[in-house]
Amino acid sequence: MSQDSKFDLVICGVGGQGIVLLSNIIGSACAKADLEAKTGELHGLSQRSGTIYIHMRIGGDNLSPLIPYAEADAIVSLEAMEALRYIEYLKDDGVIILNKRVIHPPIEVAQLSKEKRTDFITFDEIKEKLNSVTPNVAPLSGLDLAKEAGNPLTENVVFIGALSALKAFPLEVEVLKESVAESVPKKALNVNLKAFDLGYKAAYDGLCQSVECVEREIG
DSSP: OOTTOEEEEEEEEETTSOHHHHHHHHHHHHHHTTOOEEEEEEOTTGGGTOEEEEEEEEESOOSOSSOOTTOEEEEEESSHHHHHHTGGGEEEEEEEEEEOOOOOOHHHHHHHHHTTOOOOOOHHHHHHHHHTTOSOEEEEOHHHHHHHHTOGGGHHHHHHHHHTTBTTSOSOHHHHHHHHHHHSOGGGHHHHHHHHHHHHHHHHHHHTTTSOBOOOOOO
């Protein structure tokens, strides 16, 4: 893989979704592919369902781990509302790989309950707002795909597989799968690899009419 390969990625979600492991797997794959990767993380109150995001800059000659506004090639959002929080980082024709899960913050739930309101933001409303920024939005039912793979805890790996569908993403499937194998318990390897493949297929089906993708067999 050439060091000229460059890809700026924002990964976001809430605490407990395995986002740090997701970024570690990608980082390990970068090391295997001899691609420099810089990361910047914000954890905040992540252990209390708070926001968490990671800037990951793969390849290129980046002095800072932080992605400037409007320069990210993609956002991977494991919780739908978090994509709205960080949308300003996405470039005009960028890609959003979007989980259909909406996890309302406890403070919002408490306030609406106190006021006896039920007007929570919906996934369709979130997607409509994101589509006003870019047409390249791929919604995935990450938790359902993880359950289909055999373990709901593989939800984060679903999104690594989804990224692998993008031709612009500068890491090959074999290298990513090697990193997954090294990062998860051996007894959980098969379900994680299945989650990876299901994520790839879902992203390919949802994005590849408008974005150049990698076509491969799922075996």
